[in-house]
Amino acid sequence: MKKYYIKNAVKNIGQLVTLKGWVHEIRETSNFLFIILRDSTGKIQLTLKKSESTSNLVDIAKTLHHEDVIEVEGVISKSNIARLGIEMIPYKLNIINRAKHPLMLDVTGKINAELSTILDARFLSLRRDDYYSIFKIQSELVKIIRDYLYQQGFTEIFSPKIIKFATEGGAELFKVQYFDTEAYLAQSPQLYKEMCAGVFEKVFEIGQYYRAEKSHTPYHLSEFLSFDVECAFYTYNDVMDFLESLLKDVISNLYSVSNEYFNKLGVDKINLDYKFERIKYDEIILMLNNYGLKWGDDLTSQYLKIVEEKIGKKFFFIIDWPTQLKPFYTYEHENNNQITKSFDLNYGSLEIASGGERIYKSEDLINKLKKIGLKLENFSIFIKALESGSPPHAGFGLGLSRLLMILTGRKNIKEVVLFPRDVERLIP
Ligand code: ATP
Numbered sequence: 212m213k214k215y216y217i218k219n220a221v222k223n224i225g226q227l228v229t230l231k232g233w234v235h236e237i238r239e240t241s242n243f244l245f246i247i248l249r250d251s252t253g254k255i256q257l258t259l260k261k262s263e264s265t266s267n268l269v270d271i272a273k274t275l276h277h278e279d280v281i282e283v284e285g286v287i288s289k290s291n292i293a294r295l296g297i298e299m300i301p302y303k304l305n306i307i308n309r310a311k312h313p314l315m316l317d318v319t320g321k322i323n324a325e326l327s328t329i330l331d332a333r334f335l336s337l338r339r340d341d342y343y344s345i346f347k348i349q350s351e352l353v354k355i356i357r358d359y360l361y362q363q364g365f366t367e368i369f370s371p372k373i374i375k376f377a378t379e380g381g382a383e384l385f386k387v388q389y390f391d392t393e394a395y396l397a398q399s400p401q402l403y404k405e406m407c408a409g410v411f412e413k414v415f416e417i418g419q420y421y422r423a424e425k426s427h428t429p430y431h432l433s434e435f436l437s438f439d440v441e442c443a444f445y446t447y448n449d450v451m452d453f454l455e456s457l458l459k460d461v462i463s464n465l466y467s468v469s470n471e472y473f474n475k476l477g478v479d480k481i482n483l484d485y486k487f488e489r490i491k492y493d494e495i496i497l498m499l500n501n502y503g504l505k506w507g508d509d510l511t512s513q514y515l516k517i518v519e520e521k522i523g524k525k526f527f528f529i530i531d532w533p534t535q536l537k538p539f540y541t542y543e544h545e546n547n548n549q550i551t552k553s554f555d556l557n558y559g560s561l562e563i564a565s566g567g568e569r570i571y572k573s574e575d576l577i578n579k580l581k582k583i584g585l586k587l588e589n590f591s592i593f594i595k596a597l598e599s600g601s602p603p604h605a606g607f608g609l610g611l612s613r614l615l616m617i618l619t620g621r622k623n624i625k626e627v628v629l630f631p632r633d634v635e636r637l638i639p
């Protein structure tokens with residue numbers, strides 16, 4: 212078992228330790244051989260003085276290549292020239308596994324690569340400082356969200372990903388053969404999280420969902436990571452309040468915990484020191500009335516870019532969407548059934564989350580399903596759930612990778628997903 216990691220070396224000056232890791236870089240001068248050894252916690256310089264080291268050690272070290280896996284024993288010492296202020300003077304070096312060259316990608320990041328190569332060679336690109344940092348940030352982000360929600364009394368749920376009936380419209384479904392019947396991959400946990408909110412009151416799920424998105428945008432994948440919340444006895448305004456404080460808290464926490472990784476990425480921290488505006492869909496239409504948009508039209512990215520120009524690259528809600536633009540389970544305003552108690556959260560032109568109040572009375576849902584021509588029998592279990600004492604409830608679904616894109620300043624969602632899936636990509 213590996214017990215000693217490079218990050219501990221700083222605390223062990225003068226001690227004899229064994230390190231295991233990867234050869235990141237090799238540099239040779241007339242008197243020295245320098246090897247940068249990397250493990251999952253950092254990098255350290257191994258300094259071999261050609262005249263002092265036993266010649267055998269230098270001979271072995273000279274055969275090393277990038278990404279060879281090695282084990283070294285040596286003494287950690289202070290150094291005035293090494294980057295971290297410490298180095299290891301090795302006296303024993305063992306090659307555990309050699310890497311076969313040429314490698315698909317340069318791990319030091321000195322030679323950049325096309326996104327397709329970066330994704331094909333994910334096992335290597337993750338070793339680059341930038342991608343490594345992105346996924347360390349993702350891991351922290353998820354942990355901070357979880358901690359935040361557990362502290363607030365939420366219950367974490369796991370909904371099925373193989374389902375019989377669609378919830379978000381039929382067009383984007385992936386079909387799967389399920390024994391001798393047909394099933395679909397879930398597009399969201401919607402009806403399941405609603406049923407659970409009727410019991411645990413405040414629930415969340417972080418999971419992957421599937422949409423057969425044929426469009427080629429930098430924001431859509433066929434498998435995407437969603438962070439879902441549903442709360443009983445919350446209104447959509449309550450949910451927006453909650454989402455706004457969650458993001459402010461989580462992001463500021465993330466900036467302090469993952470400071471080192473944000474520094475490596477060299478991205479500016481986004482400012483969150485303002486109230487997220489709540490702009491009515493109607494107001495957006497007014498704002499865009501010179502651009503040929505009319506009431507009832509969806510706010511596609513071309514229009515949202517104009518909105519971004521007007522209000523800036525910041526978080527804001529668009530609320531009270533037309534009924535026809537929101538899913539069937541969305542609650543309509545009591546005094547106006549043309550609009551819903553719904554919202555999108557945007558960062559500039561990019562949609563990050565959608566949410567709202569849900570229909571919680573079975574007769575309202577039945578009327579709605581009939582009105583838009585959906586089959587009642589497909590929803591019979593959900594209708595039963597609503598008939599079994601369903602509380603009013605509201606929630607949202609947030610695209611975690613879209614949030615990660617914003618935080619890490621990346622332009623394409625595929626960069627911030629470990630092994631992305633889109634129309635062209637199913638491997639690795
Ligand atoms: P969009 O309009 O951007 O296609 P949507 O309104 O269809 O998104 P929702 O059903 O509202 O998506 O899903 C909630 C959130 O999940 C979205 O705001 C977005 O952040 C994320 N999301 C949805 N579909 C995808 C996808 N195909 N790839 C990545 N993220 C997605």
Ligand code: MG
Nearest residue numbers: 555562564565
């Ligand atoms: Mg949406």
